[in-house]
Amino acid sequence: MDCLQLERANSSNYSNLGPTLVNMNKVVTSPFARGSLDALPLFIPAIPFAFVFGVVVANAGIPGWLGWSSSPIIFGGAIQVTLFTLLGEGASVAAAVSAALIVGARHLFYSLTLAPRFQDQPGWFRWVGSYVLIDQVFVLSQIKPIEEPQTFRRYFLAAGFTFWTLWMMFTALGVILGPAIPASWGVEFAAPVLFISLMMAASNxxxxxxxxxxxxxxxxxxxxxxxxxxxxxxxxxxxxxxxxxxxxxx
Amino acid sequence: MIAAAIILTGIGTYAMRAFFIFALARYTFPPLMLRALEYVAPTVMAALVISMMTNTRGELTASWAEALGLVAAAVVAKFTGNHIFALLAGMGTFWVIRWII
Structure with missing residues (x-):
């Protein structure tokens, strides 16, 4: 029964994608809009994280603008937080950088998993797409298996840069405002809640x-x-x- | 020094994201490998959830409120496929149980 339901849910996902994404002349929703809309709810748990980031930067005694510059340069929440936590604790640059990169090493798995999908893509997209290959964008690309290369590319870029724009804005706010959300609310718990929801969506x-x-x-x-x-x-x-x-x- | 650390980490992170996309751009993936890659998304998400629920000494930091919140989110995600609903169910359960206990 369970299995049947999953199979059905799976096949209905595919048929949903058909009219919306492939037959774009007939339907209003473009892959750009879809990618953005799919990324938006996934950003909600990143909001408290952006404020945690602001606190970590302040505690490390790093100027706000310099800490924030890691958002466009690194674009990876856990990696940025690890780097500044360790620098704040007085770790050497080599130690902090290598620890941050080990925390982010799962991105190698994402790169490997998406490599076949990037084979039929133009070169520029390999460069740009790699830059926005974060946890959430990776899972979205796995939950919605889009066959058509151009549609895949547009969906991927829209999801990636929607998330990117919001992360730039909210980490800036986080650096300026610091601990704007009281820790006692426990809003950080939204992150594992989202990831378990994504896990279920990816486990079709x-x-x-x-x-x-x-x-x-x-x-x-x-x-x-x-x-x-x-x-x-x-x-x-x-x-x-x-x-x-x-x-x-x- | 701080700027150097940020730039080095940025280069390293980008390199990890781009590595296989460029290295295997012309590689013919054997079917077995493609099958293996299907499991990456669910297992990474699962492992991330656990890493967020444990401290650096490897001890679980989740109480009943967190555990039931995660179960509620998983169930709602499975039956609705909607992340907002799952988020509301997970956070709602978590807050209610924490308030009761």
């Missing part, structure tokens, strides 16, 4: 859901490892286990 098959559950267990077992390296191990191990299991069952 029973085996993908099993992979996600397995990854949770492995991530928990390795959660004591520094710089979130447990995430990398959880992905690598659970993907391997799922492949072996699929081989066995077929």
């Amino acid at each position: 098959r029973k085996d993908k859901l099993a992979a996600a559950a397995l990854a949770m267990g492995i991530a928990l077992a390795f959660s004591h490892l520094p710089h979130r390296t447990g995430i990398l191990l959880a992905v690598a191990i659970s993907v391997t286990v799922m492949l072996v299991a699929r081989r066995w069952s077929s």
Whole structure:
């Protein structure tokens, strides 16, 4: 029953995409608009995070404008926060930069996963698309598998740069206002809530859901490892286990 | 020094995002690898949730409020496929349980 419902939900997703995204002459919604609209709700949990970022920059004793410059230069919330937290604690540049990059190492998985989709794209899009390849944009591209290259490109860029524009604005506000949202509200919890919602959307098959559950267990077992390296191990191990299991069952 | 750290991290982050997109631009992906890549999105999201719910010593920081909030969000996401509804359900459950306890 569960499986059937998932299958049906999955196929209805595909048929929804058809008229909206492929047959653009007949429908008002363009892939640009769709990408922007899909990115908007995903930005909500990033708002408290932007204010946390502002506090971290202030605590590190870094001028606001310099801290904010990391938003366009790095464009990665967790990476930016890690970098300034460690610099604020007096870590060396080499130590802070390498820790921040290890925290962001999951982007290598995104790059690998999207590499086949970027093969039929023009060169400029490889350069520009890579710049906005963040967690949320990656998952959106996986939840909505768009076949047509131009539609994919427009959707991807719209989602990416909608998120980018909002992140620039809200990290600026975060740097200026600092702790504008009382910590006691617990709004930071919106981030894991969104990610579990994205996890469910990305798990449109029973085996993908099993992979996600397995990854949770492995991530928990390795959660004591520094710089979130447990995430990398959880992905690598659970993907391997799922492949072996699929081989066995077929 | 701070500026150098920001620029180096920016270059490194961009390089990680672009690496395979450029390195494998002409590579023919074997079917087994394409199948493996289908699991990346769900497993990364799952691992991210856990990393946000644990501290640096590897201890769970989630109480009942967080745990049930995540369950509520997962259930609503599965049946509605709407992230706003999932967010409302997750945060609502979290706030209500925290207020009760």
